[in-house]
Amino acid sequence: ILNxxxxxxSLHVQEGDSTNFxxxxxxxxxxxxxWYRWETAKxxxxxxxxxxxxxxxxxxxxxATLNTKEGYSYLYIKGSQxxxxxxxxxxxxxxxxxxxxxxxxxxxxxxx
Amino acid sequence: xxxxxxxxxxxxxxxxxxxxxxxxxxxxHNAMYWYKQxxxxxxxxxxxxxxxxxxxxxxxxxxxxxxxxxSSHLFLHLHTLQxxxxxxxxxxxxxxxxxxxxxxxPGTRLTVL
Numbered sequence: 153i154l155n156x157x158x159x160x161x162s163l164h165v166q167e168g169d170s171t172n173f174x175x176x177x178x179x180x181x182x183x184x185x186x187w188y189r190w191e192t193a194k195x196x197x198x199x200x201x202x203x204x205x206x207x208x209x210x211x212x213x214x215x216a217t218l219n220t221k222e223g224y225s226y227l228y229i230k231g232s233q234x235x236x237x238x239x240x241x242x243x244x245x246x247x248x249x250x251x252x253x254x255x256x257x258x259x260x261x262x263x264x
Numbered sequence: 265x266x267x268x269x270x271x272x273x274x275x276x277x278x279x280x281x282x283x284x285x286x287x288x289x290x291x292x293h294n295a296m297y298w299y300k301q302x303x304x305x306x307x308x309x310x311x312x313x314x315x316x317x318x319x320x321x322x323x324x325x326x327x328x329x330x331x332x333x334x335s336s337h338l339f340l341h342l343h344t345l346q347x348x349x350x351x352x353x354x355x356x357x358x359x360x361x362x363x364x365x366x367x368x369x370p371g372t373r374l375t376v377l
Contacts (some may be wrong), residue, residue: 156306184363195268195368196354241307245363250295251320252366254307 154178156244158255165232166263172228173258175242179223186252187216187227188241196241199227232262267291270355270369277345278377285340285372287355293367295360296338298330301352301371313338314360345376 156177165171177185184203190196200209205220213230229236239257246253267290277283289296298310312320313332327349329341338355352373356366 186363186365188368193370195370198365198367201363201365243307248319248361250297250312250314250358250361250363251309252307252363253309256304256306 154244154246154253156242156253156255158240158242158258160258161256162259162261164261164263167233169232169262170228170230171232171260172226173240173260175225175227175255177223177225177242177244177253179220181246182220182223183245185218185220185225186243186245187225188243189238190241190257191238199240227258229260232260234262234264236260237262268355268357268367268369270353270372272372273370274373274375276375276377277342279345279347281345282341282343284342285353285355285374287338287340287357287369289336289338289355289357289367289369291357291367293357293359294335295358295364296332296335297356297358297366298338298340299354299356301354303351307354310340342374345374347376350374350376 187199188196200216202218207218216227218225239259241257243252243254296313299307310324311330331339352371354371355369358364358366
């Protein structure tokens with residue numbers, strides 16, 4: 153079992169606020185870190201795959217950073233919109249690398 | 265649309281029933297996965313298939329029986345389940361190996377009475 157932890161568990165922000173949340177994972181035997189966005193009643197959707205220490209990736213208003221030495225990744229959302237409301241999951245593949253260990257997710261609610 | 269479909273989307277069954285969940289992927293992938301999400305718990309890997317061969321069984325009880333007849337289809341056969349097996353069951357697919365991005369279906373919400 154691999155401990156992948158996410159904080160906070162839930163977050164309520166106003167439209168227009170910027171926000172960020174954390175994924176922490178064991179730094180040993182690191183291979184990659186995946187971020188997913190999961191809207192209610194839909195499929196989890198991949199946001200980013202991050203592999204290199206210091207990686208920074210961006211998709212629109214959403215960006216993520218990676219620190220493999222200390223074992224954490226941050227996800228940032230700039231100017232949150234109601235459509236950003238979802239659960240954000242991170243996952244770390246280990247073992248034979250098909251085995252993904254997921255965090256419990258951060259549930260974001262953006263109020264108009 | 266992620267290219268991974270699951271049926272049924274909702275299932276209610278008694279403890280003595282036998283039912284099956286179906287997953288189909290249209291992405292040309294060669295690895296498929298079953299995950300379980302119970303309330304307030306992380307997604308938990310159950311089974312992995314690579315090129316139709318089971319390569320991971322995460323200590324899943326035998327009342328869950330997977331089947332992968334080809335690289336595009338994955339089934340989860342259910343029999344004599346317990347109420348605590350009620351959960352969301354997600355299927356995913358990917359290119360085999362290397363921690364590649366997994367593409368998920370929408371899940372089957374299972375309730376065991």
